[in-house]
Amino acid sequence: MAKACELTAYRKAALHLICATVTASMLVFPKGLYAQEDKGQGVILADQLWGQVLYEFYQENYQPGLVRLAIADPQGLGVHDDQGLVAKGGMSLALGMVTQAQDIFTELAKHQTPQVQAQAWFWLSKSFFDSAQWSMAQQGLQKTQAFAHLYRSAEREQLAYMHSQMLVVNTTKVPEQWQFSAALEPLPEGSGYLPYLNYNRGLMQLNQGLLPEALLSFELALGQVSAAAQTNWTQSWWGSWASGLWPNPVSNLSPLESAGLSDRLYLAMGYAHLGANQPYKALDNFANIRQQQQDSAKALIGYAQALVTQGEIPLALAIWQKVSEDFPGSLAALQSLLAMAWQLEHAGDEQQAWQKLQGALEQLTLAQKDVNKTLGWLQQDDFLFSMISTNASGGQDVQVQNWPKSQGDILQSLLSGQSKQQLTSWLDLHQQQSQLQIKQTDLAGFRQLLEERQQSAIERGEKIAQGDFVQHSQDLQRQLSRLTAVLVQAESQQDASLLANQTQLAQLARLKKAQVRLADILKAGDLSPSYAGRLARVEGILKWQFADNYHPLLWQHKQSLQQAKSYLQQTVQSQTSLLARIGTPPTYTLEYQKITHMELRIQGLQQNIKQLQLGMVELVTGQARQALSERVVHLQQFQQNIRLAMLRLQDKDRNPVKDPSDSKGGSDAQ
């Protein structure tokens, strides 16, 4: 059962991928983008925003997609609001924001449209299933049954997978055979889910002591592995940690996946047969496991054990020897060497038995060294950072090569189950941290941009202030004053000539000339009364003409001057205002405040990430340390067993040359 759970946990991350990819195909969103002329500006904007969300969503860029949705939030998405919510829930789930996703889908499940309800319950079940909330997942799955006709084949397949897995994880009740059959029925022949489900089922049956049933399930799974390997499969869900947290979908179940599962199945079947005292069948199964793989040491030991029960001691010894050479420092190697020593001692070859025990002591020393090395490594603050490597697709992975091979099984358990989740989250946060650093740089860039704008505004202001328009306005002011003075003088002297233009001046000159002539005539005297009268009339006409020219001119000039004054006043006001603005360039206070605010938010987030990462590292290292402590206890037990075996051989007084300086093993034995 432990393995079943492990497998379930192992698949969780991969299920997120399925969610994301399947959503992309299941949500058929109406486009409705192409009739702008019939739409209002708000509708066009909503369509545009929704299109941008979809562009990110379908590329599986979930974080940018959620950012787009957040940008669209204030104005809404209009007719796309419901679809927006479904997409938000899906993207949240894919990003591991399970609570948010559950809230959204719970809300959507109340929707009136059956299609929306169907999708909501599907996703809700999946999110509960992913977060191991089994009873809630069970309830969700029951709800989906009402909408079975609305699901596409990919969704139905996933629902069937969840139904079947629920039977395995529900430890309180042993499922009936028919329940399994009913749950697996919707899965098409050749589905990649089938072998895993039957493997889990077999493990569960094995755990319950149902040996024949378990073997049947394993055999069924084995047959389905090869079928699935040849079937087109939309997604590789046997996601390997070592090859990336988010592997790209592949069209077929990869040979590596099917071979890995086959190994597991043969191993399980081999030990099941061994437990049932069927060594030949056990041998057949163990023989099918690939060499140099993670399960091969266990398989080889089981194989040798089966051979011993058949009396094939030399062959068993050869296999143990191989294990001790291929997996140095491992528990399997120590186990093999002890088994060899035991068999050799019982066969009467104490000398070789002694040598094997010495070899075991050497392997023990190696194992202890590796444990200490690993413990020392775990104590370093940046041990997880030192494991990060950049993969081919530009993403980051945890590099496993640094881990001592002899402790490979501990690493394997770390990279699965709860620790794997912690490591995934840790790596995710590490990437978020890098993104935040980029954002910090962006903000620094914005700050610099504002400073440059401020500086250029000051320089431009200075340049403008130094320009000749200020001098020009002062000249104009002076001209205005001079003209005003002329007007005053003309008024006081009643002199129209000061105000007249060239034509008017000529006319005035003629008038003056006429007046002079008139005066000359009058001085001559002895004028007839009628002539004197005519002259008097002419003088009157001249005076009238002069007055007629003077007053309008004065009025005209006063008006004109007043207008000029008004214009100049306005100009001076604008100029003063401009100079004032130049004198106080933009401070961008609001923008700077926003930048400061965001910088502080980033700092806060970075601090939080650091704390969370520390917590995760503590958890992971704690688990690793515990596993290593258990390993130390195991090694101590082995050491004790080796010494006991050596003492036994010494007691028989048949041990070879006892030279204390011969080896550490020898001194330990003494």
Next chain:
Amino acid sequence: MQHKVVTWLVVLLLFSSLKGYGQSVKEQPLAQQIEGLKKQIIALNRDLFILEEDLLFPSSTQLAVYLSVDVGTYFALDSVELKINDKTVTHYLYTEQQISALHRGGVQKLYIGNLAQGQHEISAIFHGMGPQQRPYKRALALHFDKDDEAKALELQIRDSRVKLQPKFEAVEL
């Protein structure tokens, strides 16, 4: 001076709120803390996006060009070259995933930049595979007025079922 005091008050307020947040999140389970963190990062990205547009592309000079595809039976898009006033501003090469996203209703923001107010010309050159799987190259142009409001244009690739040819259009939004 008054500005400085206000700024410092804002800074102090923010520090105190962040500190308060830090204290409250510690009590939550790890998964919820991470989820909360992710939500904050998304909100931060949103605010940054808005600030970036405000600072770099103010509405008085902003020009955004979008691209959308409908059906795409007669034309498989490979790349687009966008010119404004006969000057290339972007040359975009598409991946399969991006093309698929466009076919499924996605709208790509192809370009965002600044442009002076007045008359302008935009031209786009589309490269791809046309009917009968032959290399296909088409261009379109649009004259438009830029005023003091943000300007948005959309390049549309449609199928003309009558002509059995792709149809390229540029529209003002």
